[in-house]
Amino acid sequence: MAYQFRTFLVIFGLFALLALTSLLIVQKTLLTNYAAESQNIVLTSENQLTEALRGKIYDRHGVELVRNEITFQLEIIPGYIPTVPSDTAAYYQRLSDLTDLPLDNVRSALESNIAEADPYRPVILLPDITLQRAIEIRSLMGDEQSVVVPSRYRRIYTIIDEGLSHVVGYVGRRDSVEESTSRVESNLSRSITGLSGIELEANRLLSGQPGVQTYLQDLAGRKYSIREATPAVRGEDVFLTIDLDLQTRAMDALKKYIDLGIADAREDREGRGDYQKEGAFVVLHVKNGEILALGSLPEYDPNLLARGENYMAIDALFADPTTPLISRAVTSLEPPGSTFKPLVALAALEEGFATGDTQIYSTGELPIPNTYDLQGQPVIFKDWFPHGELNMSRALIRSSDIYFYVLAGGWPPASEPLGDDVRALGPELIEAWARKFGFGRTSGVQDRNESQGFVPSVEWKEEQIGESWTLGDTYQFGIGQGNLLATPLQLAVYTAALANGGTIITPSLILGKQRGTPDISLGLDSTNLEFIQNAMVRTAGDADGTARKAKPNNYSVGAKTGTAEFGVPYSDGGYDEHGYVIAFGPVPNPEIAIAVYIKHGNGAYHASPVAKEIFEAYFSVAAEH
Numbered sequence: 155m156a157y158q159f160r161t162f163l164v165i166f167g168l169f170a171l172l173a174l175t176s177l178l179i180v181q182k183t184l185l186t187n188y189a190a191e192s193q194n195i196v197l198t199s200e201n202q203l204t205e206a207l208r209g210k211i212y213d214r215h216g217v218e219l220v221r222n223e224i225t226f227q228l229e230i231i232p233g234y235i236p237t238v239p240s241d242t243a244a245y246y247q248r249l250s251d252l253t254d255l256p257l258d259n260v261r262s263a264l265e266s267n268i269a270e271a272d273p274y275r276p277v278i279l280l281p282d283i284t285l286q287r288a289i290e291i292r293s294l295m296g297d298e299q300s301v302v303v304p305s306r307y308r309r310i311y312t313i314i315d316e317g318l319s320h321v322v323g324y325v326g327r328r329d330s331v332e333e334s335t336s337r338v339e340s341n342l343s344r345s346i347t348g349l350s351g352i353e354l355e356a357n358r359l360l361s362g363q364p365g366v367q368t369y370l371q372d373l374a375g376r377k378y379s380i381r382e383a384t385p386a387v388r389g390e391d392v393f394l395t396i397d398l399d400l401q402t403r404a405m406d407a408l409k410k411y412i413d414l415g416i417a418d419a420r421e422d423r424e425g426r427g428d429y430q431k432e433g434a435f436v437v438l439h440v441k442n443g444e445i446l447a448l449g450s451l452p453e454y455d456p457n458l459l460a461r462g463e464n465y466m467a468i469d470a471l472f473a474d475p476t477t478p479l480i481s482r483a484v485t486s487l488e489p490p491g492s493t494f495k496p497l498v499a500l501a502a503l504e505e506g507f508a509t510g511d512t513q514i515y516s517t518g519e520l521p522i523p524n525t526y527d528l529q530g531q532p533v534i535f536k537d538w539f540p541h542g543e544l545n546m547s548r549a550l551i552r553s554s555d556i557y558f559y560v561l562a563g564g565w566p567p568a569s570e571p572l573g574d575d576v577r578a579l580g581p582e583l584i585e586a587w588a589r590k591f592g593f594g595r596t597s598g599v600q601d602r603n604e605s606q607g608f609v610p611s612v613e614w615k616e617e618q619i620g621e622s623w624t625l626g627d628t629y630q631f632g633i634g635q636g637n638l639l640a641t642p643l644q645l646a647v648y649t650a651a652l653a654n655g656g657t658i659i660t661p662s663l664i665l666g667k668q669r670g671t672p673d674i675s676l677g678l679d680s681t682n683l684e685f686i687q688n689a690m691v692r693t694a695g696d697a698d699g700t701a702r703k704a705k706p707n708n709y710s711v712g713a714k715t716g717t718a719e720f721g722v723p724y725s726d727g728g729y730d731e732h733g734y735v736i737a738f739g740p741v742p743n744p745e746i747a748i749a750v751y752i753k754h755g756n757g758a759y760h761a762s763p764v765a766k767e768i769f770e771a772y773f774s775v776a777a778e779h
Contacts, residue, residue: 205345206362207307209389211322211352213398214446214665220322220353222307226288228253229276232264234300245300252294253280276302281327282461309346309353311456313398317405317449320481321396321663323351324456349459350479352392352663355600362389393665395444400437400768400775404447407767408433408750412451415733415755432753434482436646437768440738440747443650443659443673445599447768448643450486452478482751484604487639491716491757492553492700493736493749494588494634496652496686498579499546501587502561503682507577508546510685514573516541516556522566522625535559535629543573550689553700553715555633562632563625581628585611590676591648591658593640598660598671607644610637635718642749645736650747651676652690653712653738656683690714691741703762704737706769711739713765715757730754735761739769746772 211220230249236242246264250257263277283291288303295301309325326349345364348357365386409431416429430452437447458467471478480486502508518540521532537556541548549557564578565571579587588594594609610631612623630636640648643661651658656678660671690712693699701713714736719729733755738744748768750761 202367204365204367204386206364206386207388208346209360209391212393213396214393217398219313221310223310225306225308226283226303227278227306228280228283228291229278229302230264231274231276231300233273282308309460314455316402317453319453319456320450321351321448323353324349324459325353326462356392359392360389363387395663395665397446397775400771401447403771404435404768405449407764408435411760411764412752415752415760419754429754430476433751434486434642435750436483436642438646438650438661438747440650440654440744443661445661445663448483450482452476454478483642484601486641487605487607488732489638489718490634490640490645491718491734492634493645493714493716493734495550495558496690496714497587497591498558498561498632499550500682500686501579507579508561510546512546512574512576513543514557514560515543516554520556520559533626547689551693551696551699558632559629563628581612581623581631584631585609591651592644597643597647600663605641607641608639634716642751645749646747649736649738652686653744653747687712700758701735701762704735704765706766709739710741711737711769712741713737715762717757731756733757733761735765737765
């Protein structure tokens, strides 16, 4: 207790000393004001905005994610710098010694402002110094009018390593007044503003209302006294939909299985390839669209950008080839692979082109004519396994490619059908159904950097590539590969629609925020949708289901894996792969939808276990709250 009291006295004394020093400067300014009046110097009024304290950011349960911390900064007013060359040189050297900044940096920063039209606008030399350092500088510089040490605040991000850097974003100081509409606004040109994530999207709420100080100043811009002041209004606090506990555990799982996926990929490729840790997850409430967890790797430390001091580190961050500033969850575009198959199956059911009993036989290969080969050698479309005879449910459980080649494009011409004679969906209907489920457009989440994805079409290929659409293109479309591209968030929204009865919801990151885009009911046949749901439950629950590793203990869930090839083939003909899993649960009353993406991974063996750990974390967290 005595120690705490002594600490309080020390801090109080330091503040008092700084306040006393500042008071002396103010007294000198006021005396200068009186002198100005006695000399009949023309004084005019000038309004200057003062910064409002920025609102905090919390998770959905009130856990603090972003806060403010009082700090100080060293500012120099160039208009008060000595003008005699020898005195100016000595002044610059003194500042260099005091700040440990190179002399050339000090000189260039100040001389460039002296040449500007507003030499009395402060130049920030040190943007973030402690109270003790502020008092030391003030003491060493005496009552020098050119030196100002105002208090400021900085943002402190407490969510390092939880994967929330892309959600929360970061702040910085405005570098210019290009958006200002008046001289008054230009006075806040170096105020803190959101530059990314929720800091940007909710900037108006978080920023509050600036105060106004009215100064008397002469025609050169020298300020003499404060005439009146209106206090600033603190910004509003923002509560996210994120559950930090769930977020943390999901991020831990993603990191673990990304490492495992890379290790397995290196072994398969005999150590070849450039493997970076890249992946993402989204956990979405299927009814209200609240995003309970969203993470991306690689991530970054927003404190580095918010402080803005270490220019070399910041430059390195922006130049990093792994692009850690990009959120894979909302911007990464990859083929969804077999996670797209439930949509194709549902489309065939809804259009009446197939039933759950439609039988197709997979020998493991499906040859089709090659229009580009003059010798007539067919193109072989392979299944990952010769599954034999399959109905629609078993095709989803085992993720047969040949079954969905045929649903999408029909049997190859002039071939004998190995199973029922199916009416093909064709590329136009697949495109239409993909767009119904939110592919090819942004979701409406509070992130202006969200990618809209891409849904290919016959017209697009003809116009942009200059080639005709082929049966092979339709086959690839039917299994979620080729030119179809989606983000993890889009897959989560699509999965939520499968789980909630066929409604496309608008995801949200801000708790209680009215969503700008209304939900869209697809008007699906409940029998068809229930069939797809049950098939996905068996995909996670059956012993031979490809998503069996996504099933948590003691709960029933639905899931579908996807693994897609990317890059150029290796000498052995193999490709790098990325893995996906989509899932919903618990069944029969789903609450959440999950999408997991791992760049160098397999949907069944790497992405699925992440979904399992997310489910188990969700049920544990729900029980605690």
